[in-house]
Amino acid sequence: MKPLKRMTKQRKIILDVLQSTTCHPTADWIYEQARKELPDISLGTIYRNLQHLVQEEEIQELNYGSTFRRFDGNTGLHYHFVCRSCGQVMDVDMPVLRDLNGEAAQVVGGLVEDHRLEFYGICRSCLDKNQGIEEKKECLT
């Protein structure tokens, strides 16, 4: 973990929020959480810090088929499952496919640094209450 340039209380809270949840929150959800601690924090500060933390590789950014981003406090390589019904994003605890990068490098002929793998489908809890479209949950705690 590299040292950050400055650890403000705002930055600390944002990092805390991300590291103390297993969900994959949006900027807005992080904002709501952070405001419980620091009511005057601004959304601009949330975005500036998220950008900063991504650059410092303290967190990672996720992007699925939606208009907004999600963030993940877990920077280790791991895979995700996205439920098409409720929109929930969960970690998939399966072994990392280490030789994939080399395989791809042979094909594309460039430098392959890493990869990202996402699964799509319907999660168990949506299957159970097997109905049409659930209301989307932004984040489950």
Next chain:
Amino acid sequence: MKPLKRMTKQRKIILDVLQSTTCHPTADWIYEQARKELPDISLGTIYRNLQHLVQEEEIQELNYGSTFRRFDGNTGLHYHFVCRSCGQVMDVDMPVLRDLNGEAAQVVGGLVEDHRLEFYGICRSCLDKNQGIEEKKECLT
């Protein structure tokens, strides 16, 4: 290939643009191309048709670490490589990992319908002219 509800000249052009390029264009690039044929086409029409074509599974939507989407006329399962320097997205012609979905299903316990795999790194042409940051190419024809 399911029949589309109506094949307007606008929809045809959008489909043509996507199917006659191996790049993975943004809505805006598609708009520029379509305007060469049909100068009065509107961006709203582009978006409406892209959405429609995704639903009909005539094209697929891609989403990477950026603020905008890309689209792909190739609906078969295949993987992508994203160059961190020039932003280009290219196909990775490697075998599809068919048993991955089953593996993930065992872990998450839901229904896993499909997966998406993306590689990140620096492409050959950026490595060759090995300089800092290239100007971003939206799409190469």
Next chain:
DNA sequence: TTATATGCAAAATGTTTGCGTAACG
């Protein structure tokens, strides 16, 4: 003490939508 970060509000970006008109089948 000074560079870095903040809050606020305004701007920018990418996408969607309402409405009256056009045109596919």
Next chain:
DNA sequence: CGTTACGCAAACATTTTGCATATAA
């Protein structure tokens, strides 16, 4: 002909930015 799609422009949601002030090191 009736329904579906269009062009246009305004609305929307998310993210970024400029500026004057505050604060961590």
